[in-house]
Amino acid sequence: MSTTPRERVSVPRATPDDYTREAAEARRDFLHEQTGSSLEHVGSYSFDPSVLPGNIEHFTGVAQVPLGIAGPLLVDGEHAQGEFYVPMATAEGTLVASYNRGMKLLHAIGGVKTTIMDDRMQRAPAFLFESAREARDFGVWLDEHIDEIREVAEATTKSGKLQDIEQYSASRILYTRFNYTTGDAAGQNMTGKATQAACHWIVEQYPAIDHFFLEGNFATDKKSSQINMLRTRGKRVVAEATIPDGLLKEMMHSGSELMYRARAVSNLGGFMSGVNNNGSHSANGITAMFIATGQDVANVAESSAAFVYTELRENGDYYYSVTIPSLIVGTYGGGTGLATQRECLELLDCYGSDKVRKFTEIVAATVLCGEISLGSAVVAEEWVESHDLHGRNRP
Amino acid sequence: MSTTPRERVSVPRATPDDYTREAAEARRDFLHEQTGSSLEHVGSYSFDPSVLPGNIEHFTGVAQVPLGIAGPLLVDGEHAQGEFYVPMATAEGTLVASYNRGMKLLHAIGGVKTTIMDDRMQRAPAFLFESAREARDFGVWLDEHIDEIREVAEATTKSGKLQDIEQYSASRILYTRFNYTTGDAAGQNMTGKATQAACHWIVEQYPAIDHFFLEGNFATDKKSSQINMLRTRGKRVVAEATIPDGLLKEMMHSGSELMYRARAVSNLGGFMSGVNNNGSHSANGITAMFIATGQDVANVAESSAAFVYTELRENGDYYYSVTIPSLIVGTYGGGTGLATQRECLELLDCYGSDKVRKFTEIVAATVLCGEISLGSAVVAEEWVESHDLHGRNRP
Amino acid sequence: MSTTPRERVSVPRATPDDYTREAAEARRDFLHEQTGSSLEHVGSYSFDPSVLPGNIEHFTGVAQVPLGIAGPLLVDGEHAQGEFYVPMATAEGTLVASYNRGMKLLHAIGGVKTTIMDDRMQRAPAFLFESAREARDFGVWLDEHIDEIREVAEATTKSGKLQDIEQYSASRILYTRFNYTTGDAAGQNMTGKATQAACHWIVEQYPAIDHFFLEGNFATDKKSSQINMLRTRGKRVVAEATIPDGLLKEMMHSGSELMYRARAVSNLGGFMSGVNNNGSHSANGITAMFIATGQDVANVAESSAAFVYTELRENGDYYYSVTIPSLIVGTYGGGTGLATQRECLELLDCYGSDKVRKFTEIVAATVLCGEISLGSAVVAEEWVESHDLHGRNRP
């Protein structure tokens, strides 16, 4: 490292309007000057940059992520009903094919049943006091003033509704979770703003508060946590299916008994390894759909947590379920209105208001298809191999 | 759900070549027929689909993800040295600006020091035996035959090198982790193939194996886990900086003491909530860089884990470090060769061979900038607020 | 292992009364015959075995566990006020001395402040349904019928009061936690009985229940868990003290700054290692007091979890707190009425009714004394050493 770095040359910005094709091109030219590299493909995009304020700064072009379609996926949900062609943006080979294969299997049995169990987005302020005793007293006060707090919080937002405030105490600190429903938006910003307003009001009312922090690591935005797996962040959604053993054998070259045995070994492994997901690869499907539909992809960190639970039924049927406890999605706001993103949501008839629960169910159903597809592929391979290796398949 | 779903209409494929503009357009037309929706922007892309085999199936177009540039980032690494303009693909407003702000601060102090601590990609087969006793004996045998196993495994790959095999026992099962270095590729597929070959050889040699599964949930691909945080998956990398308090106050309107106090509360919160990352939002920067540079974005699930450790020095300086224990990146293979993705890697001079360590360090340095930026923003806000609330800022 | 084991010779029991000195002696004689070993000291006990039904089967004698006294401990609690001589049963050298040393330090600053934050003992039945949808509906029904369920549950117990029922859903299962206050008893049996009665009533009312299990691993009796650390099992209690740096140096040959630095390193270590307690050794004090006072010692498994949170104040004072989130204690029932156990509770004026909160606070205060004592001892050692090693102490 040179001890005298040259003067820092900032990325150029255009005034008054930085969201134009020209401003983007100026940045690409600047980068070419600085680094010698070209951003020709990055500069190839089909929409007007004027839509981008609120989505990005220093806009320079686009990443073009290949998009494939899996489906039709048959969903037997409460909000999603029928067939869907699912857009998946990825550069990982076999991903689309694998999900597509699972969709074909579960179509054959009448589709994937989906249920949204809970819905809560939160911000988690921490309040500090002279000692634990005052923290406990404040907890009582919070419960008593929930209606007033709700009023203050909800005054900042059209669609956010404060459900309740959870409390977790340690030392002289009261950690809280302000839980909201947030309409069709994912709602992280909305809940932040509402909770901040609530905190200001609380601090004015309650002088015994020594200090507060708007986030005490109890909402764990963009981070996986046991608390979110237990208490939900975003949507908590279950996808279920019961598959006849014969169909597993015919379509997947697998079988319920071997798949179930593999799960037992995998469950113990996951319990030991401290994994946040005892399934196979829900992150794959979720990420591909998130990129395609303009979700905040960094939420894959927490949305990829999952509980897989299966049963080998007496008749050989295989009951398979996946529970996603912190799926963070929106059909409004964020990146959902961008050009390709909106098209992909519209492909699912999921753009705009009153669509987020439908979209939630489609994501969950997709995840289940991928779980069964990879789960059976792994086992099929083993199954074939174990036969080969032990000579039972020899001609 | 109708009891008699109509016949399933699969997504059309072209033969013999499905990777053409025409095939993609045929799919968009099909989707328009099926759903009425248009994929006009999705159909706007600048590269030849013939490069896509191995990256996607049912290619239909692209997701155009807005791309901004943060920087220059000054890195004092062992592989990355100097200034970098960092491409970030995201639709989340303030993300690029926030990272950019941190880069400016750490540029002023001479850059971010980065160190790669470890490097290992794995596959984790589980072996079952008659009883625990045979599992233990097999563990001894494994240790004794590591050289032969290495030879078999490495025969399947040019760049993969088997480092060692970790063992974790429970019941009649021996869980293992086959750890590899994988050159400039992320290496999940390479290690899968090598480990499979090794397992076949092992099973032939060791008849006491009752059964084996290629994956026992001890590599936790696309899933966050304690084992990967402890034992590394991909790169284990540290980024560090020591920032004078005066600079924090001047540039960030924050201060080392208050930031440190906020960390203490946040650390306890994270310990209680069972979070996999006691930092602020590493997933944001990692995701944006992963999309831009063609990484497997689903790996955000595990790559977003992080350990933040800070010290308030006697002179008021603030030592800040972030350790990313399972950062999974490649500069070769996967999506790295696609049109915009390759351009973004080239912008960093990180495309191709012998570049993965450089890229690793740039990602880690970027993450640190984002941590300090958000960390100080949160506290600055509190700081202002706490003054407002307590009357000390009143005119 | 011989394939034909000899016939199994059961431990003899006396009828009609197995709780006599003679019955115990007969068992000791039997064991002598069977094994040749003598249980002379085991046979030396000072109470009448007739008190033992409900405490043990096959009573044969006693384990004599050495008992030492630490104190006086000065407690500034809401239920415990003043000085206490604390009985500790252990065979581990330095344990009593170490706690005693901490008690001396905290006596000098006016005692340990203690606060009980929460109080809830639970049983956690799991209910299975046809699918997730019915599980969710049942959750709504549970909320609506809490009053009737409370009535049924409380009919089985004099002191147990049903507070609320928490719900955690996954797949087609609704996991619940029936939370009770249990008077002066630890209450595991009481809550089991009450919840069983409640479940029977529920199952009669709600035919859609496919199956239920009285325990679904969400109360984690005798096992440490994140859920109990978050949501409390038994008592959630905080002990706090603020210690002048001068006193730490004078009495402990330590110092607040070095202790604080050690904590930072230890906290990060604990976060990585996945520990359930970021303190030093709360299990030591809790175990010794549990054995002495007739608590269910196996609860050390969960009661040993703890959150330590400290602050280095501007003036050098060291604020030190420990939060025990699942301390399971009783002053009535179980082993509390046995001869030496009752004496030890009486020594603390904690035997019988309306004493459990007092006892809780004494345990927590004791734990804090031990934390500071060991914490400063470790650092004192380092401190001396680091000076020795670096030559600063050389004459």
Add this chain to the structure above:
Amino acid sequence: MSTTPRERVSVPRATPDDYTREAAEARRDFLHEQTGSSLEHVGSYSFDPSVLPGNIEHFTGVAQVPLGIAGPLLVDGEHAQGEFYVPMATAEGTLVASYNRGMKLLHAIGGVKTTIMDDRMQRAPAFLFESAREARDFGVWLDEHIDEIREVAEATTKSGKLQDIEQYSASRILYTRFNYTTGDAAGQNMTGKATQAACHWIVEQYPAIDHFFLEGNFATDKKSSQINMLRTRGKRVVAEATIPDGLLKEMMHSGSELMYRARAVSNLGGFMSGVNNNGSHSANGITAMFIATGQDVANVAESSAAFVYTELRENGDYYYSVTIPSLIVGTYGGGTGLATQRECLELLDCYGSDKVRKFTEIVAATVLCGEISLGSAVVAEEWVESHDLHGRNRP
């Protein structure tokens, strides 16, 4: 809290010898004076206090913990072979009976198979450096100098043998685990002393070390942790049995299928609740044996962790195993030589040298009996109930 507490009256000590009946009596008298309470039963003990130095300070008497005998337990181990009558000290009713019942069942099938998988006791120093880079270099140096370090460490102990040093890096810190075998002692003190000596030598050799702490929370003594569950602390031991369904039905009024179903629900519950043990109640048996045999009972905190893994075999047999990953036991040193404690070890022919592996296997076998006993009891109840409730058992 009074602001002027009376002068602190310390517990009296006798000089020169504090380990006499008189000194103990003097303390009981003192406590009577101070508190008015009597310690008559506490003062009733059968051994000479002169054996107690190194076991307790301020010896005042004993806790008399009721002791029952379960058995015979039939063990098919590598070190324990044949029948054992197991001493259990507890005040919890049904505990001895429940274990006894499981022992009877597993006796009928030829006993419990036990296997010790690993054996390692550790101390976990943390080393701090200028930056991560020096921490990494030190890690290389550590590996290169393991032989010299071993020599220094082993010079402090007769039975401790340094096996290896694990490394875990974060920030500018290298956390290590110095793993030892410790003969027949549990070995916490021995490994502490040896590691301290090693650290002194290391610090002298390696001036780049900025600071070190003898414990960095990576050995988690007296605390449950994922690292110890993964990497072993004390003994890692497995107990296994395969039980015919008919026997479960006849002797336990249970059945393999229902037990297996209950396990699946319980496993998912435990995965969600973040439990450290997916079994039933291993802490019960371990605690009762630990008190009886003079183990360090506070180690129940970590020794109670367990992995239960079962299989429902095709013929209806139920394979049941428990793995205890951090069972900390000794047959020499600590409390093992005390009067009743030694008798109880001798009852098992486990007192003294070369006995610790035998004792380990007996504990593990006992735990398995308790798991199956409670597991089947719970299910039997449900089974009966579910029949009652659904009318299938009605006459």
